[in-house]
Amino acid sequence: xxxxxxxxxxxxxxxxxxxxxxxxxxxxxxxxxxxxxxxxxxxxxxxxxxxxxxxxxxxxxxxxxxxxxxxxxxxxxxxxxxxxxxxxxxxxxxxxxxxxxxxxxxxxxxxxxxxxxxxxxxxxxxxxxxxxxxxxxxxxxxxxxxxxxxxxxxxxxxxxxxxxxxxxxxxxxxxxxxxxxxxxxxxxxxxxxxxxxxxxxxxxxxxxxxxxxxxxxxxxxxxxxxxxxxxxxxxxxxxxxxxxxxxx
Numbered sequence: 001x002x003x004x005x006x007x008x009x010x011x012x013x014x015x016x017x018x019x020x021x022x023x024x025x026x027x028x029x030x031x032x033x034x035x036x037x038x039x040x041x042x043x044x045x046x047x048x049x050x051x052x053x054x055x056x057x058x059x060x061x062x063x064x065x066x067x068x069x070x071x072x073x074x075x076x077x078x079x080x081x082x083x084x085x086x087x088x089x090x091x092x093x094x095x096x097x098x099x100x101x102x103x104x105x106x107x108x109x110x111x112x113x114x115x116x117x118x119x120x121x122x123x124x125x126x127x128x129x130x131x132x133x134x135x136x137x138x139x140x141x142x143x144x145x146x147x148x149x150x151x152x153x154x155x156x157x158x159x160x161x162x163x164x165x166x167x168x169x170x171x172x173x174x175x176x177x178x179x180x181x182x183x184x185x186x187x188x189x190x191x192x193x194x195x196x197x198x199x200x201x202x203x204x205x206x207x208x209x210x211x212x213x214x215x216x217x218x219x220x221x222x223x224x225x226x227x228x229x230x231x232x233x234x235x236x237x238x239x240x241x242x243x244x245x246x247x248x
Contacts (some may be wrong), residue, residue: 032080039073060117068122072113078105099166100145107148107231108141115223123220124213130205136196139189140224146186147232150179193228197221 037043038050045051057076061069082105116122127133149156149163153175156162160169168178200206201218 032083035080036077039076063120064117065122067125068113068116075108075113082106095170096163096167099161099163100142103145103149103161103163104138104141107144108137112137112141114227115220119219119223121216121219123216124209127206127209127213127217130200130203132196132200132203136193136200136221136224139193139196140228142189143186143193143228144231146182146189147228150182150186151232151236153179193225197225 031049034043034046035050035053038045038054039057045054057073061072064072082102085102123133146163149165153162153164156165157175159165164178164182167173167182168175171178171181173181200221201214206214206217
């Protein structure tokens with residue numbers, strides 16, 4: 001159900017912002033405003049788009065606590081606003097750091113909540129908000145973004161939103177050097193994720209919690225690791241190299 005509804009969300013947004021018969025840019029802002037209001041149940045749905053968004057969001061959050069549902073809806077609101085920004089004509093060329101920051105939003109929307117949704121569990125709120133766990137989510141998302149952009153580079157050489165393209169443009173490198181540098185960043189993130197995985201379960205804020213909460217946390221860390229592998233594997237059909245992602 002989570003995968004189906006997340007795919008439905010992405011299809012809805014793609015149709016809105018990318019289809020030839022989609023809304024004009026001048027209409028996007030108002031649409032996003034009313035869509036967010038509908039998701040938040042502040043206004044009734046007025047179009048099939050609003051109804052579809054509400055159905056998707058409701059299905060994704062039906063079995064979760066109100067706190068989890070609010071967090072998930074916030075992620076989708078951020079995602080919609082980001083799509084609106086990306087839809088503007090001739091977006092200014094961003095440097096690598098800004099590009100990566102913006103790329104985290106569409107990827108993180110699906111990635112960050114996937115472990116709990118697919119695993120049918122929830123992190124306790126007093127653990128979910130730990131700064132170290134926030135960093136873990138950010139590093140996880142970065143690994144997904146960088147793996148995806150490296151593996152799809154041959155199709156996106158002119159895409160300003162690709163992190164490798166942004167890095168090459170900022171540093172005036174050739175394609176090979178840009179790929180090498182971005183791959184090195186990927187592996188630094190991977191090493192940091194290993195370090196966080198080893199450290200987080202022994203934080204004072206975690207070690208004193210009930211055993212069931214500690215087990216849930218370890219499950220969550222393991223599942224987000226699996227997300228990084230799955231995200232890279234999903235794009236392997238576009239590239240012949242797998243080894244560089246697992247040999248450093």
